[in-house]
Amino acid sequence: xxxxxxxxxxxxxxxxxxxxxxxxxxxxxxxxxxxxxxxxxxxxxxxxxxxxxxxxxxxxxxxxxxxxxxxxxxxxxxxxxxxxxxxxxxxxxxxxxxxxxxxxxxxxxxxxxxxxxxxxxxxxxxxxxxxxxxxxxxxxxxxxxxxxxxxxxxxxxxxxxxxxxxxxxxxxxxxxxxxxxxxxxxxxxxxxxxxxxxxxxxxxxxxxxxxxxxxxxxxxxxxxxxxxxxxxxxxxxxxxxxxxxxxxxxxxxxxxxxxxxxxxxxxxxxxxxxxxxxxxxxxxxxxxx
Amino acid sequence: xxxxxxxxxxxxxxxxxxxxxxxxxxxxxxxxxxxxxxxxxxxxxxxxxxxxxxxxxxxxxxxxxxxxxxxxxxxxxxxxxxxxxxxxxxxxxxxxxxxxxxxxxxxxxxxxxxxxxxxxxxxxxxxxxxxxxxxxxxxxxxxxxxxxxxxxxxxxxxxxxxxxxxxxxxxxxxxxxxxxxxxxxxxxxxxxxxxxxxxxxxxxxxxxxxxxxxx
Numbered sequence: 001x002x003x004x005x006x007x008x009x010x011x012x013x014x015x016x017x018x019x020x021x022x023x024x025x026x027x028x029x030x031x032x033x034x035x036x037x038x039x040x041x042x043x044x045x046x047x048x049x050x051x052x053x054x055x056x057x058x059x060x061x062x063x064x065x066x067x068x069x070x071x072x073x074x075x076x077x078x079x080x081x082x083x084x085x086x087x088x089x090x091x092x093x094x095x096x097x098x099x100x101x102x103x104x105x106x107x108x109x110x111x112x113x114x115x116x117x118x119x120x121x122x123x124x125x126x127x128x129x130x131x132x133x134x135x136x137x138x139x140x141x142x143x144x145x146x147x148x149x150x151x152x153x154x155x156x157x158x159x160x161x162x163x164x165x166x167x168x169x170x171x172x173x174x175x176x177x178x179x180x181x182x183x184x185x186x187x188x189x190x191x192x193x194x195x196x197x198x199x200x201x202x203x204x205x206x207x208x209x210x211x212x213x214x215x216x217x218x219x220x221x222x223x224x225x226x227x228x229x230x231x232x233x234x235x236x237x238x239x240x241x242x243x244x245x246x247x248x249x250x251x252x253x254x255x256x257x258x259x260x261x262x263x264x265x266x267x268x269x270x271x272x273x274x275x276x277x278x279x280x281x282x283x284x285x286x287x288x289x
Numbered sequence: 290x291x292x293x294x295x296x297x298x299x300x301x302x303x304x305x306x307x308x309x310x311x312x313x314x315x316x317x318x319x320x321x322x323x324x325x326x327x328x329x330x331x332x333x334x335x336x337x338x339x340x341x342x343x344x345x346x347x348x349x350x351x352x353x354x355x356x357x358x359x360x361x362x363x364x365x366x367x368x369x370x371x372x373x374x375x376x377x378x379x380x381x382x383x384x385x386x387x388x389x390x391x392x393x394x395x396x397x398x399x400x401x402x403x404x405x406x407x408x409x410x411x412x413x414x415x416x417x418x419x420x421x422x423x424x425x426x427x428x429x430x431x432x433x434x435x436x437x438x439x440x441x442x443x444x445x446x447x448x449x450x451x452x453x454x455x456x457x458x459x460x461x462x463x464x465x466x467x468x469x470x471x472x473x474x475x476x477x478x479x480x481x482x483x484x485x486x487x488x489x490x491x492x493x494x495x496x497x498x499x500x501x502x503x504x
Contacts, residue, residue, distance in 0.1 A: 018333060025336050029335055039366075044367050055366070118487065118490075119479070122439075122443075122479075122483040124446035127446060127482065130460070130475065131472075134475070211349075211352075215351075244361075251354060255350075
């Protein structure tokens with residue numbers, strides 16, 4: 001709903017009031033920002049009386065010129081992207097399998113799949129990573145990849161299932177009536193349409209997956225956060241804030257770029273697609289870690 | 290099985306801590322999210338901009354980074370709080386953005402004609418919002434909101450990686466103590482999470498079926 005529908009076009013008094021409120025709000029927000037920056041910039045006195053300079057002090061940011069830092073950033077980013085790419089491919093594959101099994105005609109396939117899906121969707125990814133790491137002893141990379149692939153595969157499977165179910169019945173009937181088998185109908189008629197319809201949701205889920213690769217930090221994988229913050233062992237503890245800030249900026253730029261791309265694709269693929277996809281976003285898109 | 294019984298006190302403490310994290314940060318996130326959603330539909334442009342920046346930034350940083358910030362960077366900046374409180378702050382802030390988005394999309398889902406009709410029969414802004422828009426928005430907001438809390442339940446596990454002895458932290462300790470019974474210990478922990486998430490999911494579905502308005 002466009003917001004202007006809630007209130008009348010403002011008259012002179014309301015406009016003046018809105019202007020005053022805007023000025024007050026701006027002042028408050030700027031004051032808040034200034035306070036945070038002041039707190040960060042002011043030097044700190046620790047419990048034992050030692051003074052440490054504020055976080056914008058030159059002694060804390062002088063590592064920005066050191067190529068070793070940027071090597072760690074690039075290496076960590078590559079590690080993150082590598083895990084995300086492999087896990088995304090795996091999640092697609094597992095998602096397709098799940099959606100087919102969940103819609104199978106045979107109850108002995110359908111029902112266990114529903115239970116397994118519920119199981120995978122209801123438990124934390126971290127627990128799954130720990131499970132794969134300890135039980136399959138795969139090492140951190142594959143523990144992260146497999147856990148992310150299974151978890152996101154379960155979500156993508158549900159999205160694809162919703163997409164297939166939302167197709168008009170006539171699609172399937174037409175496929176069967178021209179002599180395709182049930183499997184051929186699903187592969188050649190239903191799935192391609194469902195996939196296109198759910199593409200925005202799937203892409204949104206991939207953005208979430210990229211964010212979730214950071215969880216592999218816990219199982220010891222050298223993703224962006226670990227490889228960059230590890231640099232403090234090398235440069236010294238006083239750079240922790242600077243190094244952390246670098247990681248935040250990199251994550252923010254990558255994620256905002258991808259979110260923007262996902263929204264662009266959703267808008268481009270037409271309004272009907274967007275509608276169905278958005279209806280299921282409540283179930284899928286909210287489940288991010 | 291023996292390993293589970295031996296670790297039972299650990300699990301119980303972890304489960305209680307997880308429920309505490311869920312309840313406190315859930316309520317906090319709901320209140321802050323409500324405020325941010327109100328900012329986003331307010332007629333005052335700076336508040337809208339502030340709320341947009343808040344949600345876009347916090348939502349696009351991985352939760353792990355936020356909790357890392359709370360557990361390592363805040364104490365480093367000499368904020369003296371225990372790890373449980375720090376994790377609560379992180380979880381609350383992160384979840385509040387999803388609450389705000391769920392509420393906002395619920396309000397956006399009310400057709401413009403409803404508000405226009407309300408205004409054309411002479412209701413003012415407050416009446417339009419409280420009598421017409423919000424009652425309809427709440428129906429579409431509740432199921433996604435429950436999904437947010439399901440996600441929060443699973444997200445509390447990340448706090449376990451930052452010195453909070455909740456269910457995930459307790460599990461990883463139990464697996465270190467009983468290296469020979471890793472599978473039952475981990476499956477048991479997963480079942481404890483499912484005890485929270487599955488009923489919430491069923492609740493969301495039931496509410497969704499009951500309150501859906503056919504238009």
